[in-house]
Amino acid sequence: MTPPGPPETRSTCAYCGVGCGVLLRADTAGGLAVRGDPDHPSNFGRLCSKGTNLGETVDLDGRLTHPLYHGTQIDWDSALQTVADKFSAAIAEHGPDSVAFYVSGQLLTEDYYIANKLMKGFIGSANIDTNSRLCMASTVAGHKRAFGTDTVPGTYEDLEQADLVVLTGSNLAWCHPVLYQRIVAAKAARPSMKIVVIDPRRTATCDGADMHLPLKPGSDVALFNGLLAAIAQQGARDDTFAQHVDGFDPALAAARACDLGVTGLDPALMQRFFDLWIGTEKVVTVFSQGVNQSSSGSDKVNAILNCHLATGRIGRPGMGPFSVTGQPNAMGGREVGGLANTLACHMDIGNPDHRQALRQFWDARAMPETAGLKAVEMFQAVASGQIKALWIMHTNPAVTMPDADAVKAAIAGCDFVVCSDITPQTDTVRLAHMLLPAAAWGEKSGTVTNSDRTISRQRTVLPAPGQARPDWAQLAEVGRRMGWHAAFDYTTPSEIFREYAALSGIAGGFGLDFDISGLADISDAAYDALAPTRWPVSAGRTGGRFFGDGRFFTPSGRARMLALTHRAPAARLQPRFPLRLNTGRIRDQWHTMTRTAKSPRLSSHLAEPFLELHPSDAAVRGITPSALVEVTTPHGRAILRALITDRVQPGDIFAPMHWTGENAPSARIDTLIAPVTDPISGQPESKAAAARIAPFPARWYAFAISSDSFTPTADYWARARTAQGWRAEIAGTALPENWEAYAATLFGIEGGDMQSLSDARRGTFRAAFHDAGRLRAALFVSPTPVAVMRDYLSGLTGTVAPLALSGRIGADQPDPGPTLCSCFGVGVNTILTAIADKGLRSVAEIGAALQAGTNCGSCRPELADLLTRTATSREAAE
Structure with missing residues (x-):
């Protein structure tokens, strides 16, 4: 139902290459109401968390208005x-x-x-x-080498019509959530549909997958060469379509010569994947930055295209290679x-x-x-x-x-x-x-x-x-x-x-x-x-798919398969740099956060830059949960918050790329990346740097909140918007001479009503600044990562909060916990309480009870993970 008010304007979302339609209604105060366009063929009314919160990003604060x-x-x-x-x-x-x-x-x-x-x-x-x-330059190069032009063969409908969707180098659930939800909905309607995820990390996208192949970084060519060899071995080549394809024999010879051991995958798991792909005619292979951002990115793309060309699975409903792009107008x-x-x-x-x-x-x-x-x-x-x-x-x-x-x-x-x-x-x-x-x-x-x-x-x-x-x-x-x-x-x-x-x-x-x-x-x-x-829109044809008829844009009119050899990432691991650094996106932020960082909802999910590392890599280096980690490569250095998890493999680390000198100067991740590029596409290798990590030797940690924007001075800081103002994590190697003076300088406050608590023996300090009885700012300092309720405190600025220095919510008030669902602002503790009290057993039941996961759906994998962990804890207790 259309909301009452002035007419809505049809437009397109500002973020990723999904190209979702939006309906916009401006108010008289510069605000903007946003909802998904139910008639747009990309999203049919769905929006991700970023699109849903576009209205929070259009204020004029900080706008450049004159040359x-x-x-x-x-x-x-x-x-x-x-x-x-x-x-x-x-x-x-x-x-x-x-x-x-x-x-x-x-x-x-x-x-x-x-x-x-x-x-x-x-x-x-x-x-x-x-x-x-x-x-996406590697995709352009791969398309041109295989097809003669940079042509996307298929359509979004193929994702729903396929019997097998392979997602490789793509955390679709977080990076293209609306497409992921279209696939999940198709699978729910047709449970026989299969989803395979190929990714070194276990990402949110793996939640709905039937199979996850955690291959070694950079080994995609070897994996798809193995698939091509299996296609030939099992007689799955399409001999009729082969009349439209050149280069099969040399491509197959190169594939057979490839060492599949470089993938690090269990041979039995690989064979299951090969059998599933070969035995399913209607297969779509979706690929993104994990394929493209590589010194062999063009070869990775062509390795995927080779398999579809060999089987003729291209340009027909529910089948084909499919590149998903990162920006609204990359295409x-x-x-x-x-x-x-x-x-x-x-x-x-x-x-x-x-x-x-x-x-x-x-x-x-x-x-x-x-x-x-x-x-x-x-x-x-x-x-x-x-x-x-x-x-x-x-x-x-x-x-x-x-x-x-x-x-x-x-x-x-x-x-x-x-x-x-x-x-x-x-x-x-x-x-x-x-x-x-x-x-x-x-x-x-x-x-x-x-x-x-x-x-x-x-x-x-x-x-x-x-x-x-x-x-x-x-x-x-x-x-x-x-x-x-x-x-x-x-x-x-x-x-x-x-x-x-x-x-x-x-x-x-x-x-x-x-x-x-x-x-x-x-x-x-x-x-x-x-x-x-x-497109195309011409006298000859309009829309549709390409290449199902066997006609290509090369001089011969036939597609080209390429003979490809696995090449390891350019940065070699060595004793000084023994870890492989992968970079990417998170769910609720976009590029360098110029727009999304304006939204308190989007900033509430993951408010600080972090480094995912495996427990074994953390243990051997003495890195504890929530500690700060110094990451070093031959090109640069960064400081990030440790997130110890088995979602990454031993020897692999992962960091998001969004933070900048404006909001976390020590977390500019691309300072760590070498200017090494694919020789064909010129695309940089952003996902396979050689790195080392060590605990950052902070002598103090702090958490700060304020009604007004503030810029810390410290070795490490990360600032984020809140609904009531700003929050920041801060740490340093040198102790300030006077904490009260530091706090006043940090917030730019002279005089006023300040409360403070200091314990020199424990090395702790807390200060709260009030103005006319309302909390204006607060600082919490500790020699170890500060243990306070951050989301609760972030909501106190501008309110009467005489007990703010406690850092904890009162016993008579519920603690919602960190935000998990950004669309509806639902916290982890609220969800856990509902699971326990109401006996919720599915993501759908959580949605019915709390709305969480019912809008964009990009938090649904995390909801499912909460259910799994809750069930595991319950079983252990029983």
Whole structure:
């Protein structure tokens, strides 16, 4: 039922590549109500915790609202003229390859199109790359090698129609929760459906799986080579489809020569997987960053594609390889040519006919003949001085790039850096000379493409604050000021979309896959009303799957299987660095938290950066639960909270990648990652660093809460938003001389009503600051990790709390415990109490009793784990 009130606006979620439809309703105070669009084919009304809480992230606190040059506010005319002049001067003196754009999957397709056109068509360089290089470039390379183009063969419906879904290198339950819930719902309706998870870690995704293969990091090629060899051995090759495929024999020879022992898997478990895959015709293999983010990522992708091509299980309902992407418009960036080695509409930069056609269509000044600098190469060129002017749009490479400290130094040393963003408070933006205020999600209009080729509209529902402008408008104006007025004379995103759609018809004329020329004459009104549409959209065909008919986009028209050999991760384990560091995402945060960290609900689940390590690795190093751990690689150092768990294997460690210098300076994980890339795709190896760990020698630990934002000064700190203010974990190696003075300085409080408790013998200190009887801030210090009720205390600021210094809830009040369900704010203790008191025995019963797990479902694996642990404890007690 539609809630009462003003009309809702249909739009698309700002986060991952699932591309969920949302219905938005703005109020008169800048707030936003968000719910899932029941008619959108990606989610049918479902939303994950991040999408559900989008309304908490649109406030204007900390927004960049005016252009800033060297920290001083200037007008748009001066700002854009300065950008145009600086880029023009660099090009005139050093040539077009002395400038670069680093763009983002957060851009809309229309923004991306203008950036690519400006750089490749008129500046004349291919030095435009995107942060999507860090998440799906290996898939692009694998697709092009096998299919001739970067084509996603299947659709989301295949996930529900399959009899077997294999999830490899993908914690789908946390990273693409809506797709995971679609699969879980399909399995519930059809219990014979099987789910297999391939991952070194036991993740939340394993909860609903029939089989988990905990392979050694980096051994995916060996595993799928083993599957290919088993396909041949069991006579499962599709001889009819084989007429459309080249390279089977050399691919099989390489597969048979592969040592499956490198996977570390039980041979019997592997054989069960091979038999299940081979014996199930309708199989979809879903893959993501665990496959892509590797120095052999392209080979991993092709190893998967080999198995589907050999069996003909591609392009038909319920079967095929399926890459799921990380950003809302990573696919749009791929389609528009946002990568340094591609042209728009899947045309090839190395193809002279494609270059000439694009040059004529754009009436372009110049076209590069070779690929530009990929992301890692680009920032190395910035460091060496080859790049003189750099424009960074909606991304944070000083945090997200491998060897992040070196990237940060490179940006700081560049002659001229422009950042288009929504906030001046990121590690990267703080390094820029020119800041351009951009319209944010909810304030801009355009299109995005999701992982199954569905184009959806993002629509304006909120006014852009101050002088913020859409990115396409900024880029087009710079293009005009650089002398190319006619080429960039746009006034609306619909004009850009029409031009882009017309250009795709030229690609279609070359026989390429990306063709939306059927939308080239779309009116402004039809563009405004555009419903979700899966490409291609042309006179020849609309939507559907690719390759089931055996027709591919290679020169021969046949698919290519590749002969592949397992290559271990580039970083070799050694006595000084004996552990394998894996990095990834957590359930409720997004990228570097510029948006999600604004939401108290999203920050409540996992409020602090952590390191997962196995109990045996912790024991041998003297690391205790909740202690701080120092993680070191040849490239950097980080401090993280220990999470000791058997979810990781001995010798493996895992850390999330979200925290930045803004919220946890010692937890910038990509400072630990080497700038090693896949030789084909240029994608960094972010999941297999060689590392060592040791207890961090903290002499004191602290937990702090405050109504107002505060920035600690200490060796370690991690800050998070709460519903009433802020919280932080703090630790240091040097004791302050005076704790009362430290507390007052920490919170910026002079005078006022302060309560304090100090025990010099035990090394503990507690202080609470009150204003007009209400708690303003509190600090709890201990020589060991502080034992207080954090979630309870975080809710006290701004209230009358005379007993706050106790650090514990009163005996007459229930303690909800740490938040587990972010959608409804349900704590662990509340759930455990309900399980015990009401005899709950299933996740569904928990949902019926408490609502937990009934919205996005991404906490359902954790609910199931609570039930299992409760049952185990009950059985032990009996």
